[in-house]
Amino acid sequence: MKAIVFVKEVAETPDGVSVTSDGQLSSGEGGAFLTDPIDPYSIETALQLKDKSGGEVIAITAGEPRAEKILKEALAMGADEAFLVHDEAASGSDPYATARLLAGAAKKSGDYDIIVVGERAADDNSYAIGPALGQHLDIPVLTYVNEVREFDPENKKIRVVRSIDGGSQVVEATLPAVITVVKGIHEPRYPSLMGIRKASKREVPVWSIADIGEEAERVGPSGSPTRMRSFDPPPPPSGCEMIEGTPEEVAEQLVGKIMDKKIL
Amino acid sequence: MAQSIWVIGQRGKSGISRATREILGKANGLAGGDSSAVTGVYCGASADGVADEMAQSGAGSVITMTDPRLETYTADFYVSAISHLAGDRKPDVILIAATADGRELAAALATSFGGGAVQDCTELEWDGDTLLGTRACFGGNRTAVVENCSPGAKVFSVRPNSFPVPDAGGGGVSAEEVAPVLPEGDPRVKVLEFIPDAGGTINLLDADVIVSGGRGLGKAEGFKVIQDLADVLGGAVGASRAVVDSGWIAYPHQVGQTGKTVKPKLYIALGISGAIQHLAGMRTADTIVAVNKDENAPIFNVAHYGIVGDLFEIAPALTAKFREVLQG
Numbered sequence: 252m253k254a255i256v257f258v259k260e261v262a263e264t265p266d267g268v269s270v271t272s273d274g275q276l277s278s279g280e281g282g283a284f285l286t287d288p289i290d291p292y293s294i295e296t297a298l299q300l301k302d303k304s305g306g307e308v309i310a311i312t313a314g315e316p317r318a319e320k321i322l323k324e325a326l327a328m329g330a331d332e333a334f335l336v337h338d339e340a341a342s343g344s345d346p347y348a349t350a351r352l353l354a355g356a357a358k359k360s361g362d363y364d365i366i367v368v369g370e371r372a373a374d375d376n377s378y379a380i381g382p383a384l385g386q387h388l389d390i391p392v393l394t395y396v397n398e399v400r401e402f403d404p405e406n407k408k409i410r411v412v413r414s415i416d417g418g419s420q421v422v423e424a425t426l427p428a429v430i431t432v433v434k435g436i437h438e439p440r441y442p443s444l445m446g447i448r449k450a451s452k453r454e455v456p457v458w459s460i461a462d463i464g465e466e467a468e469r470v471g472p473s474g475s476p477t478r479m480r481s482f483d484p485p486p487p488p489s490g491c492e493m494i495e496g497t498p499e500e501v502a503e504q505l506v507g508k509i510m511d512k513k514i515l
Numbered sequence: 516m517a518q519s520i521w522v523i524g525q526r527g528k529s530g531i532s533r534a535t536r537e538i539l540g541k542a543n544g545l546a547g548g549d550s551s552a553v554t555g556v557y558c559g560a561s562a563d564g565v566a567d568e569m570a571q572s573g574a575g576s577v578i579t580m581t582d583p584r585l586e587t588y589t590a591d592f593y594v595s596a597i598s599h600l601a602g603d604r605k606p607d608v609i610l611i612a613a614t615a616d617g618r619e620l621a622a623a624l625a626t627s628f629g630g631g632a633v634q635d636c637t638e639l640e641w642d643g644d645t646l647l648g649t650r651a652c653f654g655g656n657r658t659a660v661v662e663n664c665s666p667g668a669k670v671f672s673v674r675p676n677s678f679p680v681p682d683a684g685g686g687g688v689s690a691e692e693v694a695p696v697l698p699e700g701d702p703r704v705k706v707l708e709f710i711p712d713a714g715g716t717i718n719l720l721d722a723d724v725i726v727s728g729g730r731g732l733g734k735a736e737g738f739k740v741i742q743d744l745a746d747v748l749g750g751a752v753g754a755s756r757a758v759v760d761s762g763w764i765a766y767p768h769q770v771g772q773t774g775k776t777v778k779p780k781l782y783i784a785l786g787i788s789g790a791i792q793h794l795a796g797m798r799t800a801d802t803i804v805a806v807n808k809d810e811n812a813p814i815f816n817v818a819h820y821g822i823v824g825d826l827f828e829i830a831p832a833l834t835a836k837f838r839e840v841l842q843g
């Protein structure tokens with residue numbers, strides 16, 4: 252069994268993040284970067300599939316060289332291999348250009364049974380990569396997965412529970428497939444000290460866009476169909492009106508205001 | 516000439532979903548009231564009543580594609596049907612409600628056109644001939660205005676509750692029926708079962724009113740006062756992660772960065788401190804009321820109305836007063 256997990260480096264806070272003239276997010280160099288908080292859930296999901304079915308877990312990220320750090324965290328948790336997709340021409344890719352890079356990386360890493368990604372990244376929240384990968388690789392996609400019920404790489408079948416509007420949906424698909432996971436799925440394990448020590452000594456191979464069979468125009472800003480015009484803090488709160496009195500007085504006043512303003 | 520806008524129709528509990536109607540109304544506004552620019556597109560096993568309902572919300576024409584294999588949404592079949600139709604008719608803009616399935620469809624469809632979707636928009640506006648979508652990043656800590664430069668149709672998904680439901684009018688449009696182009700054979704994804712959220716039969720994402728409880732409830736039984744208030748308001752029950760983690764209520768009720776992002780008309784938070792991760796899921800509610808015994812609780816920074824006090828005294832008083840006013 253082979254599982255690929257795509258992990259992403261994100262800025263810890265949006266404070267140092269800005270938008271380039273090409274309309275892409277730029278994290279600058281100053282701020283702190285970390286593994287997207289959803290990634291440990293994706294890694295844990297892949298590791299549990301490996302615990303059951305044997306095989307290997309490969310962690311891949313597309314990003315800057317410093318993102319090697321998050322791949323080492325994946326290795327420390329138990330991933331077997333890690334690769335960094337990095338190329339000057341690919342910097343400033345929107346999620347759809349990134350999906351091309353990741354699809355190229357998946358093809359390069361050969362016969363996989365499953366690809367695990369997060370439902371959405373913590374920085375751009377774009378809910379794009381999973382469904383876009385399905386199109387590029389022509390394989391089924393199961394989004395918003397909160398439980399893997401059955402995983403049978405022999406017979407090329409997977410059954411999962413999706414967390415969707417109003418309830419849960421049980422769906423079955425053929426493998427290989429992409430799943431996007433939600434944080435409800437499993438508690439991620441902590442890396443062992445031994446794991447951390449071993450991971451720190453590993454070399455992380457770097458793949459260029461040529462290595463994964465992509466072209467410069469199709470990635471980076473020129474290959475990015477979505478462009479941000481602005482990226483600002485939301486408008487400040489209007490100020491909170493405090494309501495005082497006994498519980499009955501308070502209720503009287505608040506309900507009055509809500510009815511007067513026709514909020515309901 | 517006005518740009519042609521398609522709105523993909525999703526079904527709700529009864530008829531076309533409320534989110535779809537909101538978007539049809541918005542599309543009509545974007546077309547400057549020229550409903551001939553707005554087309555409702557519907558895929559399903561049958562399309563009874565769909566044309567009228569979409570027309571009543573602002574569509575000037577409706578296209579339906581029916582086939583037993585379109586009974587429940589699957590990306591493969593819906594993308595195939597819609598992308599073939601779009602290839603023939605060449606709409607300028609395609610709008611889809613940003614439900615779980617809607618976001619999946621938007622991203623897959625846009626990728627199939629060689630472009631990308633602008634997801635989860637809470638506002639849409641023209642800049643000249645360019646449609647811009649406004650959306651939240653970093654869990655609501657930033658707002659991005661995004662242009663879609665995709666070749667062909669520009670796909671946007673629109674977050675439910677972002678626009679008012681238009682008053683029903685018009686109607687009387689007969690649907691153009693088109694035979695959907697579908698892949699051969701069985702779908703690669705098979706939908707086996709749908710299990711509605713226990714307790715929360717009212718969907719948090721659809722609710723006009725959400726009453727949420729946090730650790731201030733003290734124990735699971737504390738949710739009684741939350742439920743009572745929600746019941747009288749016809750609202751849904753939300754929760755902070757702290758109480759979900761404590762097992763007082765199930766995960767589908769969680770609001771916040773790792774739970775649901777909601778935008779009701781009224782959000783009442785009781786005994787919730789207002790951690791940044793909770794705010795990420797609810798700060799864009801139209802009106803926020805916070806009840807907390809700590810006057811410095813950060814929830815008051817985003818609330819419109821604040822009450823400092825014990826929720827076990829305030830909530831029942833609110834329930835009683837709302838009952839009196841609403842049920843006379």
Ligand SMILES: Cc1cc2nc3c(=O)[nH]c(=O)nc-3n(C[C@H](O)[C@H](O)[C@H](O)COP(=O)(O)OP(=O)(O)OC[C@H]3O[C@@H](n4cnc5c(N)ncnc54)[C@H](O)[C@@H]3O)c2cc1C
Nearest residue numbers: 729730731755756757771772773774786787788793808826
């Ligand atoms: C990666 C990550 C993701 C997270 N995702 C989420 C998420 O999606 N959603 C979420 O909610 N949290 C999330 N959290 C957790 C978040 O940081 C807070 O821990 C959580 O929101 C706190 O919940 P709370 O407000 O119920 O509890 P507390 O912070 O303990 O607040 C309880 C409040 O109740 C008040 N109170 C106590 N008794 C009463 C009373 N009798 N009457 C009135 N007020 C009373 C107290 O003054 C206090 O303000 C996340 C955290 C992390 C690290």
Ligand SMILES: Nc1ncnc2c1ncn2[C@@H]1O[C@H](COP(=O)(O)O)[C@@H](O)[C@H]1O
Nearest residue numbers: 257258313368369371372377378379380
């Ligand atoms: N640059 C990247 N490298 C690797 N994985 C990524 C990258 N960007 C996004 N992903 C994956 O795609 C998921 C969804 O991201 P998005 O669709 O951009 O919100 C993330 O949780 C990651 O698993």
